[in-house]
Amino acid sequence: VSKQAVTVIGLGPMGQAMVTAFLENGHPVTVWNRTASKADELVAKGAVLAPSIEDALKANELVVLSLTDYDAMYAILEPATAALEGRVLINLSSDTPEKARAAFEWAAGHGAKHVTGGVQVPPPLIGKEGSSTYYSGPREVFDTYKETLEVLTAADYRGEDPGLAAMYYQAQMIIFWTSMLSFYQALALGKANGVSAKELLPYASNMMTMMPHFLELYTQHVDNAEYPGDVDRLAMGAASVDHILHTSEDAGVDTTLLKAVQDIFQRGMGKGFEANSFSSLIEVLKKPSA
Ligand code: NDP
Incomplete structure (x- = not known):
């Protein structure tokens, strides 16, 4: 059985790790990145570099986005909205629940489906046991691509509301950042006392x-x-x-x-x-x- 072909847009450390995991599992991968040179190593591993964002979108129904934030997605996709019809956008870029909900509507307006993701692990843990990603959005779309997405990490579906995956992600980050600051606060007290x-x-x-x-x-x-x-x-x-x-x-x-x-x-x-x-x-x- 041939493996689901996927387009990955965004080749920061996370996107590169994802492309590598897909390739290692036998998935055909088309890539696109604003800075094209970041695709070089991936092309050597078997990825296809699309010459334009339109080509990247047309190459596959399944499109994984791994960008800094949702503004980067609009910067990339707004000029190519005609190529969005029929696409399934799995947006693994971090941002707020409100931005995720707006992106779902925006995608629907261009005939595309949008599933929100929140990756819980750093790039070296992509494709590794024990890592997980929150997903939310249309259940049947998630179910259709679940197996392919599980090449990256375990898939934790949180519900239909497109904002939920981002909410869970941000809830976890609230705990992370504030707990880490409490740690630094304690260390500062220690330092002041020669510990x-x-x-x-x-x-x-x-x-x-x-x-x-x-x-x-x-x-x-x-x-x-x-x-x-x-x-x-x-x-x-x-x-x-x-x-x-x-x-x-x-x-x-x-x-x-x-x-x-x-x-x-x-x-x-x-x-x-x-x-x-x-x-x-x-x-x-x-x-x-x-
Ligand atoms: P980066 O910020 O390094 O990814 C940057 C990607 O976004 C690059 O492809 C970059 O293109 C593109 N980009 C940013 N702004 C624009 C723009 N205005 N126009 C076009 N392209 C743009 O992030 P990572 O790869 O580290 O992570 C990707 C996502 O995954 C982020 O949302 C992050 O929060 C999330 N994540 C990351 C983790 C990590 O440890 N790295 C852990 C968990 C989640 P270019 O190469 O041309 O600059």
Whole structure:
């Protein structure tokens, strides 16, 4: 059985890894990139470089996009919309859920289908066991191409709403960026006290390995909108946050992040949650109608 042919547009580190994975699995691949020279190694491996974006689109029904963001997609595809009719765009470029929803409508307006993707792993893990990508959009389109997409990573379909894959991706990135900043904040305190990052590392890792327990406990609070205050009280948390802020101030460390944390705790206290669990802070953070 011949393997599904695919066009890949965008040959940054991610697009190159994807083309390589497709080729290694026997899929015919047509490529296009603004900077054509990035296709050289892939052509040597068997990819076909399309001479124009129109040719790249016409070559295959299945078109994978791996671009910096959705603006890059419009920059590339707007001049070639006539060639979009009948295409299936699997957009693996990161951006916001709103941009993904708009792109779905935009593609439909040009006779193309659009499936949103959010790749969870860096390029070296493409084609490797244990990596995963969020997908959302029309189920039957996803199902048709699932097997081919699984050449890249496992495929985690999140639902029909084109924004969902981007939402899951961004939710995960919120956790990543803010957690990593908390790590740097702790390292800055260590440095101010003559303790190296390496010395703090095992203790930081230990704290992180305890996190899944807390996530699970507080998930129940949040989904039930009940914050019993049986194990921890917001007032206790607020005092602790004052301590980490003052510890950092005393050490001469930047306190921007900790002041923001203190502000959120104080707003929870202001809402009268002092005897509730600190999971009640979701009431400060969430959209009022959600
Ligand atoms: P890059 O930013 O390196 O990809 C750039 C690609 O977008 C290149 O093909 C570039 O073309 C093209 N591009 C950017 N702007 C324009 C424009 N205005 N017009 C035409 N082409 C443009 O990203 P990666 O390859 O690293 O990643 C691709 C996507 O995958 C991103 O959305 C990223 O968030 C996501 N991702 C990346 C991960 C990673 O670790 N790298 C991990 C998970 C997701 P040119 O070569 O000509 O500059």
